[in-house]
Amino acid sequence: YFRYNYEDYLYCKSIGLTAKEILKRFKAAHEPIKEFFTTGAGLRLMNKDAKIALDVILHFVDKGIPILPLHDSFIVQSPYEEELKKVMKKTYREYTGFNCPVK
Numbered sequence: 001y002f003r004y005n006y007e008d009y010l011y012c013k014s015i016g017l018t019a020k021e022i023l024k025r026f027k028a029a030h031e032p033i034k035e036f037f038t039t040g041a042g043l044r045l046m047n048k049d050a051k052i053a054l055d056v057i058l059h060f061v062d063k064g065i066p067i068l069p070l071h072d073s074f075i076v077q078s079p080y081e082e083e084l085k086k087v088m089k090k091t092y093r094e095y096t097g098f099n100c101p102v103k
Contacts, residue, residue, distance in 0.1 A: 048095055055091045056084075 012022065027034035036042070053069055060067040060076060067084075068075040076084045085102045092100040 052091050052095050055094075056087055059087045059091075060084075 012018070023037065027037055030037075049072070053072075053074075056074060057067055057069060060080070065076060065080055074084055074088070088102045089100060092098070
């Protein structure tokens with residue numbers, strides 16, 4: 001992170017916080033998942049999330065139906081709302097093996 005945000009690096013340095021200390025504090029604050037920090041797990045999850053989103057988008061693009069991705073959501077015309085929910089649930093399950101509530 002500090003490689004890309006020199007201003008934050010300088011601030012942390014000025015108050016005596018090192019990258020190791022910040023990581024230590026993150027691990028203490030997030031005890032249940034601390035073993036996953038610095039393992040690449042976050043990158044793998046983000047990649048999987050992107051693939052899920054892309055598959056949902058391509059489903060509608062292939063049918064010529066406009067779709068607008070918005071963070072972890074999508075906007076389609078109201079006649080396609082139920083189809084979108086179905087595709088989102090199906091695609092999530094294909095990638096994760098789990099069901100996901102879709103609102």
